Amino acid sequence: MASVRSTITKLSIVVVAMYGFSYALVPIYDTFCEITGLNGKTNDVAYTGNDIKKENRFVKIKFISNVANSAPLYFEPAVTEMTVQVGKPYNTHYVMKNNSSKQLHTTASPSVTPGKYAEYFKKIECFCFNQQTINSGEIKDLGIQFVVDDDLPTNIGDIVLSYTMFDITNNVMESSKL
Amino acid sequence: MNRLSILLIIMMSSVSSFADWEVNMPRGVSPTANAAYDLHMLIFYITVVIGIIVFGVMFYSIFHHRKSKGAKPASFHESTTVEIIWTVIPFVILVGMAVPATKTLIMMEDTRDSEITLKVTGYQWMWKYDYVEDNVSFFSKLDNKSNEARQLGSKIDVNKVDNYLLNVDNEVVLPTDTKVRILLTASDVIHAWWVPEITGKKDAIPGYINELWVDIKKPGVYRGQCTELCGKDHGFMPIVVRAVPRQEYVKWVSLNQKNRVADKSE
Amino acid sequence: MSTNIDHIKEEHHHQPSGLMRWITTTNHKDIGSLYLWFSLLMFFIGGFMALIIRAELFQPGLQLVVPGFFNQMTTMHALIMIFGALMPAFVGLANWQLPMMIGAPDMALPRLNNWSFWILPFAFAMLISTLFFESGGPAAGWTLYPPLSLQGGNSMPFVIFSLHLLGASSILGAINVIATILNMRAPGMTLMKMPIFVWTWLITAFLLIAAMPVLAGAITMLLTDRFYGTSFFTAAGGGDPVLFQHIFWFFGHPEVYILILPAFGIISTIIPAFSRKKLFGYDSMVYATASIALLSFIVWAHHMFTVGMPLAGEIFFMFTTMLIAVPTGVKVFNWVATMWKGSMTFETPMLFSLAFIILFTIGGFSGLMLAITPADFQYHDTYFVVAHFHYVLVPGAIFAVIAAVYYWLPKWTGKMYNETLGKVHFWMTTVFVNITFFPMHFVGLAGMPRRIPDYAVQFTDFNMIASVGAFGFGLSQLLFVYILFQTLRQPVTAADKSWEGAEGLEWTLPSPAPYHSFDTPPKVD
Numbered sequence: 021m022a023s024v025r026s027t028i029t030k031l032s033i034v035v036v037a038m039y040g041f042s043y044a045l046v047p048i049y050d051t052f053c054e055i056t057g058l059n060g061k062t063n064d065v066a067y068t069g070n071d072i073k074k075e076n077r078f079v080k081i082k083f084i085s086n087v088a089n090s091a092p093l094y095f096e097p098a099v100t101e102m103t104v105q106v107g108k109p110y111n112t113h114y115v116m117k118n119n120s121s122k123q124l125h126t127t128a129s130p131s132v133t134p135g136k137y138a139e140y141f142k143k144i145e146c147f148c149f150n151q152q153t154i155n156s157g158e159i160k161d162l163g164i165q166f167v168v169d170d171d172l173p174t175n176i177g178d179i180v181l182s183y184t185m186f187d188i189t190n191n192v193m194e195s196s197k198l
Numbered sequence: 199m200n201r202l203s204i205l206l207i208i209m210m211s212s213v214s215s216f217a218d219w220e221v222n223m224p225r226g227v228s229p230t231a232n233a234a235y236d237l238h239m240l241i242f243y244i245t246v247v248i249g250i251i252v253f254g255v256m257f258y259s260i261f262h263h264r265k266s267k268g269a270k271p272a273s274f275h276e277s278t279t280v281e282i283i284w285t286v287i288p289f290v291i292l293v294g295m296a297v298p299a300t301k302t303l304i305m306m307e308d309t310r311d312s313e314i315t316l317k318v319t320g321y322q323w324m325w326k327y328d329y330v331e332d333n334v335s336f337f338s339k340l341d342n343k344s345n346e347a348r349q350l351g352s353k354i355d356v357n358k359v360d361n362y363l364l365n366v367d368n369e370v371v372l373p374t375d376t377k378v379r380i381l382l383t384a385s386d387v388i389h390a391w392w393v394p395e396i397t398g399k400k401d402a403i404p405g406y407i408n409e410l411w412v413d414i415k416k417p418g419v420y421r422g423q424c425t426e427l428c429g430k431d432h433g434f435m436p437i438v439v440r441a442v443p444r445q446e447y448v449k450w451v452s453l454n455q456k457n458r459v460a461d462k463s464e
Numbered sequence: 465m466s467t468n469i470d471h472i473k474e475e476h477h478h479q480p481s482g483l484m485r486w487i488t489t490t491n492h493k494d495i496g497s498l499y500l501w502f503s504l505l506m507f508f509i510g511g512f513m514a515l516i517i518r519a520e521l522f523q524p525g526l527q528l529v530v531p532g533f534f535n536q537m538t539t540m541h542a543l544i545m546i547f548g549a550l551m552p553a554f555v556g557l558a559n560w561q562l563p564m565m566i567g568a569p570d571m572a573l574p575r576l577n578n579w580s581f582w583i584l585p586f587a588f589a590m591l592i593s594t595l596f597f598e599s600g601g602p603a604a605g606w607t608l609y610p611p612l613s614l615q616g617g618n619s620m621p622f623v624i625f626s627l628h629l630l631g632a633s634s635i636l637g638a639i640n641v642i643a644t645i646l647n648m649r650a651p652g653m654t655l656m657k658m659p660i661f662v663w664t665w666l667i668t669a670f671l672l673i674a675a676m677p678v679l680a681g682a683i684t685m686l687l688t689d690r691f692y693g694t695s696f697f698t699a700a701g702g703g704d705p706v707l708f709q710h711i712f713w714f715f716g717h718p719e720v721y722i723l724i725l726p727a728f729g730i731i732s733t734i735i736p737a738f739s740r741k742k743l744f745g746y747d748s749m750v751y752a753t754a755s756i757a758l759l760s761f762i763v764w765a766h767h768m769f770t771v772g773m774p775l776a777g778e779i780f781f782m783f784t785t786m787l788i789a790v791p792t793g794v795k796v797f798n799w800v801a802t803m804w805k806g807s808m809t810f811e812t813p814m815l816f817s818l819a820f821i822i823l824f825t826i827g828g829f830s831g832l833m834l835a836i837t838p839a840d841f842q843y844h845d846t847y848f849v850v851a852h853f854h855y856v857l858v859p860g861a862i863f864a865v866i867a868a869v870y871y872w873l874p875k876w877t878g879k880m881y882n883e884t885l886g887k888v889h890f891w892m893t894t895v896f897v898n899i900t901f902f903p904m905h906f907v908g909l910a911g912m913p914r915r916i917p918d919y920a921v922q923f924t925d926f927n928m929i930a931s932v933g934a935f936g937f938g939l940s941q942l943l944f945v946y947i948l949f950q951t952l953r954q955p956v957t958a959a960d961k962s963w964e965g966a967e968g969l970e971w972t973l974p975s976p977a978p979y980h981s982f983d984t985p986p987k988v989d
Binding site (some may be wrong): 219220222223224230231233234236237238240241242245248249252253255256259261263264265266269270271272273274275276277280281284285286289292295296299300302303306307340347348349350351352354355357361362363364382386387389390392394397398399400401403404405406408409421422423424426427428429431432433434451 | 493526528529530531532535547596603604605609611612614616646698700704705708739740741742743744745746747748770771772778779782783786787788789793794795796798800801802803804805806808810818821822825826829832833836837839840842844845846884905906909910911913915916917918919920921922925926942960969
């Protein structure tokens with residue numbers, strides 16, 4: 021019977037380990053996304069390096085926007101297309117307007133396509149790093165400063181940068197109540 | 199068996215005149231859809247040949263090696279040579295399938311050199327289309343006739359509704375012989391955009407962007423549907439693409455363009 | 465050892481009778497029967513839901529149910545058939561057969577065995593009760609993809625809790641199976657001498673242990689996303705809905721093989737018995753099963769080719785998926801080689817097994833087609849996929865269970881079923897299963913998406929045929945129930961070795977098999 025007990029112990033360890041593994045998949049997936057550009061996730065903390073060199077080539081970037089769950093927001097890029105020099109920092113902004121009658125809290129999630137080029141799109145500053153608070157009727161300019169990495173492969177076509185704006189007022193209210 | 203054939207005859211005779219007996223994937227009108235069709239047929243024929251061989255041997259055995267025919271069981275029960283052969287042969291066939299499949303996949307994922315960008319956004323339960331360069335934007339949902347007919351207990355004969363469940367109020371218009379990049383996202387839950395004759399499907403995921411490309415070679419109207427379960431009216435958010443020659447498309451765009459600034463004050 | 469067995473015997477002589485006997489039983493045969501009856505009940509409940517689906521889809525337009533309820537039916541049909549009908553059926557067969565096949569008196573952990581069964585009725589009562597909630601049952605599909613599943617009504621936490629219970633039950637069952645097989649084999653029965661059914665169940669049990677906790681993790685994350693403000697799967701908080709699909713299918717693909725590997729074991733037992741010839745390539749069968757199990761952990765993303773993976777990912781998952789065809793092909797070839805130059809007879813278990821080989825192979829062919837990523841962009845989430853997985857699960861897994869019941873019924877009860885009725889059951893089932901599912905290939909290729917309550921009129925004909933087939937299939941299974949009850953009313957007449965060509969330790973026991981299978985371990989050489 022001792023051998024049965026040791027089998028049970030070993031198997032229970034496997035069960036617990038596999039349960040843990042399902043949670044470990046979350047960071048593993050994030051790392052995997054970073055490496056492969058899965059889903060076009062971009063850096064979510066500001067790029068502060070200075071190892072990007074200016075190169076004499078250009079790439080076209082298209083800016084698009086979405087509002088999640090039909091929230092009462094106007095959210096559009098100020099400029100829909102920019103031809104940028106690789107390695108040179110640029111500024112642009114999105115415009116957001118609160119069309120509702122109350123103050124809203126929002127957050128934006130970025131996505132780059134083709135996803136495999138997401139890692140070369142470096143944001144020095146971005147409104148998507150922080151949550152926004154916007155009053156009823158207020159119009160806000162939301163700025164981005166970015167640079168395209170000189171490691172970007174050549175002959176890649178256009179890059180599309182998309183931001184989806186989420187209204188998270190309910191979540192913010194709930195957590196402030198706690 | 200007899201009862202079954204009677205049943206089948208009854209069913210076939212009651213079939214409505216609208217229906218057809220389409221049993222295969224439609225041939226496409228774009229390079230990607232055609233490539234998918236060709237691969238589909240290639241793999242299908244390969245499996246048919248394998249099936250005929252394997253089932254042929256099996257049925258031969260069933261008919262000839264039965265006890266009622268006095269068959270005595272042989273005693274062999276292993277042969278390394280034979281087993282190596284039937285591991286290696288399927289492997290070789292698979293490699294033969296993988297090569298064209300990979301080539302097609304690489305072609306499908308290459309969205310470079312697109313002339314037009316169409317952004318498609320899934321909503322519960324309709325689509326929004328934005329022509330990114332041309333400043334045209336509209337929603338597209340199930341047309342009213344289908345929508346009335348589809349209600350439980352509507353008493354409307356759906357066979358008499360024009361393109362029942364496959365018709366929309368606002369069609370997507372795209373130019374022919376033009377590489378169009380389609381960007382997909384969603385507002386609420388995951389949807390999937392699919393027009394079989396033009397392109398395979400891809401998911402529209404809230405917060406993220408997916409892309410595919412089409413290059414329609416033949417003018418016409420092409421219909422499709424949402425193909426990712428997105429809630430109660432998942433079955434009721436069709437897609438209609440009207441492909442027109444380039445000049446006609448340009449005219450359509452100029453008629454439908456709107457002022458972006460006006461939009462802001464909405 | 466012998467004192468130990470006497471002690472067990474004694475314990476069972478004082479067992480309660482009536483209902484309490486079944487609630488407190490720790491006997492592998494009692495628990496096996498409970499699992500099998502429970503599975504049959506769930507098969508009919510899930511089947512009833514399938515008939516609601518097929519009735520609504522008989523013609524275009526909505527005639528019977530609203531779309532929201534239709535979605536609840538497709539979701540519940542899947543959950544009940546997978547977790548309620550198929551998995552318990554295989555666990556029931558394992559309970560009955562494993563101790564007899566390896567020469568043991570009972571399972572290694574009898575009390576655990578009792579618990580793992582009695583969790584099930586409570587879990588399913590909770591799951592099914594959600595249908596009567598005001599906000600309805602789960603309607604986001606059995607795959608529970610967020611964000612849709614996060615929108616669901618009050619049913620969601622109940623569904624997740626019942627899935628946790630079902631997972632726990634399966635894990636306990638799997639631990640018991642492994643502990644039994646590794647520790648309680650008769651002297652002389654080395655691993656490579658075990659009956660093939662025991663082998664496939666051993667591998668299945670390892671799959672369960674590795675996969676079920678991952679499902680538990682995935683649905684717990686869903687629960688905390690919905691109620692505790694985490695955002696594993698919502699983009700607003702930096703999460704990703706696609707991550708759920710990865711975790712879910714990391715469980716989901718091994719789950720598919722959990723449903724089919726024991727079926728392979730059954731077919732590999734029955735084909736040699738009625739061919740009167742040893743199984744061809746026993747060793748390669750074991751290796752093929754093991755490699756299918758290992759491959760199942762690196763193919764999951766083929767369920768989600770359309771989510772927009774990087775090219776390299778799509779190619780990787782396409783290749784690994786195609787690779788599964790190799791060991792699966794080896795299995796089919798080995799079965800055919802077993803029949804080759806055998807001396808075959810065609811009793812009901814054999815008929816179901818032969819139909820399994822043909823129809824499962826057809827499901828395998830459509831699986832191979834689905835593996836081809838560029839073509840899958842067309843097939844994905846259409847009725848072609850529905851046809852594919854029903855071909856591998858109905859004439860695949862369910863046929864194997866039915867074959868096993870006919871094959872071992874005389875051993876379990878000492879009574880022989882009516883062979884003529886068995887054959888009628890077989891032919892009706894096989895004809896109707898094809899009428900139901902074969903047309904689904906056609907409508908799928910012609911462009912009909914799955915999980916829709918209503919469809920465009922050009923899909924009408926084949927949907928009508930499928931619906932007629934489904935009702936025919938359902939009615940045929942009432943005949944199965946009749947055959948079972950008729951058999952139970954027979955006097956005990958079955959021989960110890962009920963089939964001329966049957967091999968294995970279970971046939972050395974009397975029919976019906978004694979309460980404790982092997983009091984003294986048999987000798988295996």
